[in-house]
Amino acid sequence: MGHDPAKVTCGDMARGTPRWIDAGADVTDVLEEMESHQIKRLPVIRNKKPVGMISEADLAQHLFEEQPAGFVEKVYARR
Numbered sequence: 001m002g003h004d005p006a007k008v009t010c011g012d013m014a015r016g017t018p019r020w021i022d023a024g025a026d027v028t029d030v031l032e033e034m035e036s037h038q039i040k041r042l043p044v045i046r047n048k049k050p051v052g053m054i055s056e057a058d059l060a061q062h063l064f065e066e067q068p069a070g071f072v073e074k075v076y077a078r079r
Helices: 027-037 056-062 067-076
Strands: 041-046 049-055
Touching: 027 041, 027 056, 049 056
Parallel strands: none
Antiparallel strands: 041 049
């Protein structure tokens, strides 16, 4: 807060270790990564290049009935 938008960089706003998932990973790997790091969006990488982004909304469309509640609880829970 209080930074000049014309001068602030992405690096200034970044925190922690960058997280990503390989394009060949399955949904279990995605869930594990997002839950364990409380991430709502996860970049997808293939051959060291970004090819997409997985969001919580994307997962909600493809999870089994019982999975969304567990995912939401783990991602949004306070640490």
